[in-house]
Amino acid sequence: MSSESQEFLQQAEVITKDLRHRGLIQTALRKYEVARDKRKSAFGDWQSSRQAAAETKWEAINHLDKYLTEFADKLEARGTKVHWCSTPDQARDIIVKIIADKKARCVIKSKAMTAEEIHLNAAMEKAGFEVVESDLGEYIVQLRKEPPYHIVFPAMHLTRDDISDLFQKELGSAPTREPEELTMIARRALRKKYIQADVGITGANFAIAETGMISLTENEGNARLTAALPKTMITLLGIEKILPKMEDLALFLPMLATAGAGQTVTGYNTLYGGPKQPGEVDGPEEWHVVLLDNQRSILLADPEQRDSLHCIRCGACLNVCPIFRNVGGHTYGTTYSGPIGSVITPHLRGLQSWKHLSSSSSLCGACTETCPVKIDLHHHLLQNRRNASQEEPNAMEQTAYKAFGFVANRPGMWQVGKELARMFQPLHKFVLGTKLDPARAWTATRDVQPVAKESFKEWWQKHKAEKQAK
Amino acid sequence: MTEREKILGRIREALTVPAPRPGTHGGHEPAATLVGRPVHSAKPWLPDGGETPEAQIAYFRAASLDLKTDFRDAPDEGTAMAILKEIAQAEGWKKIATHRSELTDKAAAALGLPILHVEGGYDKNEMEACDVGITECDVLVAQTGSLIVTSRSSGGRALSVLPPHHVVIARREQLVRDLTAAFALIQQKYEGNYPSMISLVTGPSRTGDIERILVLGAHGPKKLTVILW
Structure with missing residues (x-):
């Protein structure tokens, strides 16, 4: 058993017994389900939307070379510097070098799972830069020195009291139980950072090949400010984010918001096509787009699971997964948790070390059914x-x-x-569930049925004999 | 070989083996493809935004209510400016930030307050201290209750997110049915020379990161007002 697998089992055992954790997750996800279903009902036909989204992503991923080239060339034509990186090391080095060249002190960052994937913050901090996460949830988990709990809701596992305690300790604020007041404490702290920061770092939700633009989805306006105020902007994205056309957003923005957060569309969906252009009043003077492969081309080479690159990181499969709901986001020990994480992590970080995630599934298929781009998730777990x-x-x-x-x-x-078995089963109860129990893996958490006193075969033979005797 | 060539090489190599089309299962071919059909009327599966201008206003109003956008549909320019002045008084605005354009110039003239104009550059701290950012927009979307601002048409990147209140002044003709129509309009308007930022704004800044409870004004404006005539 791999050490990752042992750790997963140990943590899962602890957290599944944690009733407070369970209550928090259930409350949060119930609210999500109500909102999501309300939004889904506004669609003329949700299933056709899923099919159209799946087909659009199929087109993009199966012609990825063409669309990536188009995307990069269009960006460069308007003064953006595009960096291609095969490995996390290359991406981290390039980003740290850009920041060092700018002699930057403070870096403001909006939410980007790709940055979590390559542990970008640790690399920047090691190089001596102050990095501030600006998404509220990410800011909270950064202050706690924790990875995000969920790819869309990073602080889902915390109560307002946890957050108030944290802000008192880290920011010296007064205690409060009001989510609004807590949000304003973070707003005041972060406003200063936007204005001070020399470099802003963002992720991207989509990369539009046709026009050479990235599309950023958010609710808070933190990404808008991150891309507006600092003099240098850096965007890190995986090569699979491609969509062929701008009009595809008319489908994908509502799909992402509905599946991800139960919204029609999120608060801000912003396209960026270059640094500050002639005649514009503000915006970064330099924009660097860092394109990351990090094993994605290896996953692409598996036609059976290629559709897992269609993922738009909405988190819907996490939200419906009975495993995720019980073990929580941190137990996975991966950047991407839940069903999609269980599918892709073995490709990104090694099959033998991470195969246990594919076995930690009831194969109920809820993930496949909810996925807005129709990734065949539970079959990929079997594969x-x-x-x-x-x-x-x-x-x-x-x-x-x-x-x-x-x-x-x-x-x-x-x-x-x-x-x-009949003879020795009565003795089993003396060792049941203990270390001496040979069936401990099963009996530790489950009942054992007694071996029937009479098997069906025995009953049938007896029954037949009786009938014939009559 | 550059990293670009290496990555593209690996992708081309990987794609030599075809992947099944979405919906293909156990030898079944999927039904006729949905993508590539002509726009809007052929996509009845997305949420609607209303066919007639009246229906579209109704959709926009309903969405605004849901989003907590303050939507004011004025009968004429005079009423629209009166509404603006009323809001300015109620909130006690002392200084406004805006950009030069037909509709915002009218608004600025009606208000008669000290102005920070973004043209030619501005001080970030000064803009942050303004009570409101007043902008035009390119298009309004009935389907989602959204509007699109760009770095060229709406005073840059920060004006619509840095001040605590964002007021959008628009004409009724700018309202379109849905996102498909809105993006088509943007492409028609800017094809070949796009602004560096195009932002679809849907309601005031919001977060649900603390116990999934909605709070407005997470980082961007706490209030969004749309005045239309």
């Missing part, structure tokens, strides 16, 4: 399981199944086995 065992067969498991097959195919031996 990961298959690939993992083909690559590294489990000798114990294979022997066990062979032995079972051997016994099950021989009625005499099966009969003996049954008798032995």
Whole structure:
């Protein structure tokens, strides 16, 4: 068992018993479900929208070379510097170098999961720069020195009291139970940072090939300010973010907002096509777009799971997943959690170390059903399981199944086995659930049914004999 | 070989093996494709925005109510300016930030307050201290209750997000049915020379990051007012 797998099991065991955690997640997700269903009902036909979104992303991903080239060329034509990075190291080095060249002290950042993926903040801080997360949820988890709990709702696992305590300790603010007052405390602290910051860093939700623009989705206005005030802007995005045309946003913005947060569209959806242009009054003088591969081209080479690159990171599959709801976001130990994280993490970080995530699933299919771009998530979990065992067969498991097959195919031996089980099962209760219990993996959390006193076969033979006697 | 060539090379190599079309399952081919059909009327599956101008106003009003946008549909220019003055008095505006354009110049003249004009550059702290940012917009969207501002038509990138109140002055003809129509209009207007920022604004700044409770004015404006005639 990999150390990642052991850690996952240990944490899962602790958190599934944590009733406070469960209550928080259930409350948050119930609110999400109500809002999402209300928005979905405004669609003329949600299923057709999903199909259209899936087809659009299929077109983009299956012609990725063409669209990426178009995107980068159009951006460069308007004065944007595009950097191509195969690895997280390259991306971190380029970004740190840009900041160092600008002799920047303070960096303001809007939410970007790709930055979490490459641990960008740690690299910038190590190089001596102050980095401030500007999305409220991200700001809160940054102050707690934690990774985000959820890709859309980073501070979902905290109560207003947790946040008030945190702000008292870190910002010296007065205690309050009002979410509005807490938000204003963060607003005041961050306003200063926007104005001071020399560099602004953003992610991107979509990359429009046709016009050479990125599209940024947010609610708070923090990304708008991050892209408006600092002199230098850096945008980090994965190569899979491509959409062919601007008009595709008319479909994808409502899909993302509805599936992700239960909104018709989010507060601000902004296209950026270059640094400050001639005649414009503000905006960054320099804009660097960093395109990251980081194993995405490897995932692309698997036609069976290529559609997992269609993901628009809405988080809908996390929200409906019974596993996510029980073990929570941090237990996964990955940047991307929930069903999509379980599918792609083995490709990004190694199949053998992360195969346990694909097994931690009830295969209920809720993720596949809710996905706005129709990624075949639960089948991909099965494919990961298959690939993992083909690559590294489990000798114990294979022997066990062979032995079972051997016994099950021989009625005499099966009969003996049954008798032995009946005889020894009463003794099982003395070791039940303890370390001496050979079936501990099962019995630690589940009941064991007694072996029937009479099997169906035995009953049938008796019954038939009785009937014939009459 | 540059990193660009390496990445594109890996992508081309990967794409030599085709992937099944979405909806393909166990040998079934998906139904006729939906993408690429002519715009709006062929996409009845998205949320609607109303066919007639009256219906579109009604959709915009309903969405505004939901979003907590203060939407004022005035019968004429005089009433629109009176509404603006009323808001200025109620909130005690002392200084406004705005840009030069037909509609904002009218608004500025009607208000008669000290003005920060963004043209030719501005001081960030000074703009932050203004009570309101008044801008035009390119288009209003009935389907979502949104409006589009750009760095060229609406006074740059910060004017519509830095002051605590964003007021948009617009004409009724600028209202379109849905996002498809709005993006088509933007493309028609700017094709070949786009502004560096095009922002679809839907309601005042908001967050639900604390216990999923809605709070307005997370980082951007706490209030959004749309005055239309």
